[in-house]
Amino acid sequence: MKLIDNANIYNTQQNILIAVDCIIFGFTSNKLKLLLFKRKVEPAKGSWSLIGAFIKNNQSIDDGAKQILFETTGLKDIYLEQLKTYGEVLRDPAQRVISVTYYSLTSVHEFELESVEKYDAHWFDLDEIPDLIFDHGKMVKDAIEQLRNKAKHQPIGFNLLPEFFTIPELQSLYESIYQRKLDSRNFRKKILSLDILNKTEKKDKSGSKKGAFLYCFNKDKFETLISKGVNFEI
């Protein structure tokens, strides 16, 4: 039995909790990874799970998602989008909980690959995702699908890569989202035709002996482009 002292103007008998869960994709070493946590509470304590938390009474759901992302990765102001709300009655066996999911794409620097381990978290390759609690497996599946769809209408790579990046890097990002190889000539043609990249004179030689030119992203042109609506099918 529990006392609740807030106003209940609508006078409902509703007793449902609401949580957010975040599906966080990270791009590193030319691979797409997923961030998972070892759950710290019963039921299913110790199992792999998405990052989640209950919404606070004075916090919007968007802010709840941002906060949990920040607390667990240190990342702010990144591409974070609502995915779907999961509301089956028995999805959480302990108690009725409705979960609003968000997904996010971020670049993962080398040190972040390790640093999350402190939180009992781990970056998994997409093809090595372990069994997840409740309906979290379904959430991940839906998020991947959504990500692919999204990629068709927005050049998502730009929220994801470091300030300077090479075309082959961008290509391998798209390849890991789509899970297939792309033709480098066609990819380059398409990307450059959007006219949202600025070429620099510098080269990144970490990927090859010849080195690849570094580009950066022209924010103004990019804004114009998405406001007009892009078609970005690759």
Added chain:
Amino acid sequence: MKLIDNANIYNTQQNILIAVDCIIFGFTSNKLKLLLFKRKVEPAKGSWSLIGAFIKNNQSIDDGAKQILFETTGLKDIYLEQLKTYGEVLRDPAQRVISVTYYSLTSVHEFELESVEKYDAHWFDLDEIPDLIFDHGKMVKDAIEQLRNKAKHQPIGFNLLPEFFTIPELQSLYESIYQRKLDSRNFRKKILSLDILNKTEKKDKSGSKKGAFLYCFNKDKFETLISKGVNFEI
């Protein structure tokens, strides 16, 4: 003060209500309409609003949406899809309520145009939507956008039209979704190339003196098509 007697295993202090709101589009007389209700409770009693209800403790959110749709229109088993969840802290000035929205497309028969008036509801033309309570206007805007996107990847018309319909009828449905005129030759070509329509020998003469052939929709071929993934850009 209120006593809640359900288990609170997670021991949160959360006090947030959760509701569904439905954005119901109806197609009739070659126009797309939106179903709105006069709100019956304070605050904003008497204002126009979407159809909504609080989720019951033992009801999934999908079922909650289906139920409210059935109760207010008598329609079952129709295209009903989750749109987005709205969770700003102050979106409902009375109490913290998070709303999961669903949208739906249905054909509206003549008698239904009138019959909803009993419930203090009304079908509005899309360009005559009145001011709505809270963030419902935003919900409608988002739903229209989603509807257009959806129409590009699924032949949505089939959940919407009566069993027998003419090609010009189908075309005007798409025209009202996209809010622009389509070329009748190209439209017909595209629709028929999908090979999901069965032509009948009957004609509907309500739209013209010549009359247009009635088609019905081949359910088997349709299922095959969406399972393979359709591109339906018009």
Added chain:
DNA sequence: CCAAAAGTGTTTCCATTACACCCATGA
């Protein structure tokens, strides 16, 4: 007989795809 909507084909254009070789360089 005529107004009003239904029905029909062809051409143009553009975007996507497929495809193969040279370049630069560190080891």
Added chain:
DNA sequence: TCATGGGTGTAATGGAAACACTTTTGG
């Protein structure tokens, strides 16, 4: 010098868009 990944152009294909006239028939 050679292995490795970076960088480039062109031809073929297919789908979308543009476009105008004939047919039917109730009034």
